[in-house]
Amino acid sequence: MTSRPDPTLFAALHGELAPHPAPPGGGADAYGLFLARSSALGWLDTLWGMNDAGRDPAPGSRAAWFQVAPLGGAVPVQPFLACAGEVVARLGTLRLDALRLLLPLPRGGGPAGGAVLGLLQEAGWFAGGAEGAAVPVRVTLDSGAAADGAALPGAVPALLPWLRGFKQTVFDCASVTAGEPDEAGAADAAYGPAPVDALWGGPARHRIVVTGGLAEWSLDALGWLAAFLAEGVAAQGVSGPLLLTATASSA
Amino acid sequence: MRPTLRTFSLALGIASAALLGTSQSVSAASPGPVPAVAPASARAGSDGGLVLQGTGSSAEGTQEPSAAEVCVFETRGDYVHVSSSAFEASGHGWWVNGNCPTTTAVVTVQLQEYYSDGVWRNVGSKGKSTVRSGGGSQGRATGRGPCKSSAVTSWRSVVDVDLVGLSDSPEKLVTAGRDLACRL
Numbered sequence: 001m002t003s004r005p006d007p008t009l010f011a012a013l014h015g016e017l018a019p020h021p022a023p024p025g026g027g028a029d030a031y032g033l034f035l036a037r038s039s040a041l042g043w044l045d046t047l048w049g050m051n052d053a054g055r056d057p058a059p060g061s062r063a064a065w066f067q068v069a070p071l072g073g074a075v076p077v078q079p080f081l082a083c084a085g086e087v088v089a090r091l092g093t094l095r096l097d098a099l100r101l102l103l104p105l106p107r108g109g110g111p112a113g114g115a116v117l118g119l120l121q122e123a124g125w126f127a128g129g130a131e132g133a134a135v136p137v138r139v140t141l142d143s144g145a146a147a148d149g150a151a152l153p154g155a156v157p158a159l160l161p162w163l164r165g166f167k168q169t170v171f172d173c174a175s176v177t178a179g180e181p182d183e184a185g186a187a188d189a190a191y192g193p194a195p196v197d198a199l200w201g202g203p204a205r206h207r208i209v210v211t212g213g214l215a216e217w218s219l220d221a222l223g224w225l226a227a228f229l230a231e232g233v234a235a236q237g238v239s240g241p242l243l244l245t246a247t248a249s250s251a
Numbered sequence: 252m253r254p255t256l257r258t259f260s261l262a263l264g265i266a267s268a269a270l271l272g273t274s275q276s277v278s279a280a281s282p283g284p285v286p287a288v289a290p291a292s293a294r295a296g297s298d299g300g301l302v303l304q305g306t307g308s309s310a311e312g313t314q315e316p317s318a319a320e321v322c323v324f325e326t327r328g329d330y331v332h333v334s335s336s337a338f339e340a341s342g343h344g345w346w347v348n349g350n351c352p353t354t355t356a357v358v359t360v361q362l363q364e365y366y367s368d369g370v371w372r373n374v375g376s377k378g379k380s381t382v383r384s385g386g387g388s389q390g391r392a393t394g395r396g397p398c399k400s401s402a403v404t405s406w407r408s409v410v411d412v413d414l415v416g417l418s419d420s421p422e423k424l425v426t427a428g429r430d431l432a433c434r435l
Binding site for chain 2: 003004005006008010028029030031032035045049050051052054065067069102193195196197198199
């Protein structure tokens with residue numbers, strides 16, 4: 001019997017969504033599209049169970065959001081964001097400004113973990129990217145206000161060498177630092193309130209900032225980066241979940 | 252409309268087996284037991300996970316319909332979860348029409364919380380909507396239960412579909428239990 005809640009994977013896509021013309025009678029919504037697409041790809045009830053999805057009724061920075069329950073102990077952040085990206089592309093054309101992601105952490109991660117080696121193989125997807133597509137990104141990770149959340153800032157010294165220790169070309173890590181005290185307030189002002197505290201141990205408090213060059217500004221690349229960072233943080237003994245906010249400095 | 256089809260649908264082998272199983276549903280908590288985390292043996296949902304096949308018919312009264320008069324549909328639900336924007340548990344239910352001669356069904360979603368005496372109890376407000384087949388935010392019913400604390404507790408939902416204008420099989424979908432940082 002566990003005293004920890006089952007994990008939740010949540011993503012909010014921020015930016016300007018230019019909607020496609022709606023068909024007569026209205027088109028499908030984010031929930032219906034995400035359900036249908038993840039079922040068609042074989043991911044529904046295997047990688048995750050559906051929770052909810054939607055678009056905010058008023059124009060704002062959040063274009064769409066998605067929430068699922070990961071199943072089987074894995075954290076399927078790459079297929080989750082890939083599916084979300086396909087749904088949004090079905091709704092309209094999104095200029096993605098930022099991603100906010102509620103990220104469960106893998107258990108038992110480590111430098112030689114199989115999940116990390118899998119990520120290195122999956123990095124081959126980005127080998128076909130356009131020349132000059134790389135962008136500088138800034139990622140904040142917040143472990144919330146719980147007592148064990150303090151382990152995240154404590155991981156800063158070991159995380160940079162861990163991230164630089166693998167041979168990959170998707171993310172060129174430039175720095176890992178402790179977050180500034182007003183970081184959470186600034187993020188909320190820019191992107192709206194974080195998911196309710198009960199989903200991740202909020203409110204925001206213990207955080208770090210990771211900067212570097214990402215192979216491309218896309219949900220695919222952000223999904224890879226989120227999975228890589230999750231493995232790195234878990235390898236330092238942090239148990240999560242984390243609230244991740246990613247922005248491109250050119251966005 | 253309600254059911255004249257149970258025996259018939261079981262004979263056809265179309266509908267799933269009894270879905271409420273050994274769970275006991277009561278409408279109010281007794282003073283002794285408290286909300287708790289369910290053991291693995293109490294967390295399984297219906298046989299089909301988050302989907303349940305059902306049958307319907309336009310046959311009237313107690314007369315059992317012929318096989319040609321029976322249509323099929325599915326009852327579906329998602330996992331009960333804590334909402335991202337409000338401190339409450341919620342769960343959705345909808346239906347998918349196979350070949351039933353109706354366009355709408357009344358879908359109800361009742362959330363349940365597990366108690367230390369092994370009983371799943373109805374909690375929160377039952378969701379009830381008359382919707383078309385398919386799901387999506389406009390085609391589902393939502394059950395809700397406010398959280399009074401973030402103590403980890405097991406939740407699940409019971410989803411019922413009544414085809415409008417038809418008789419249908421009486422089984423209800425029971426979703427698998429989830430441990431949430433939410434206690435009513």
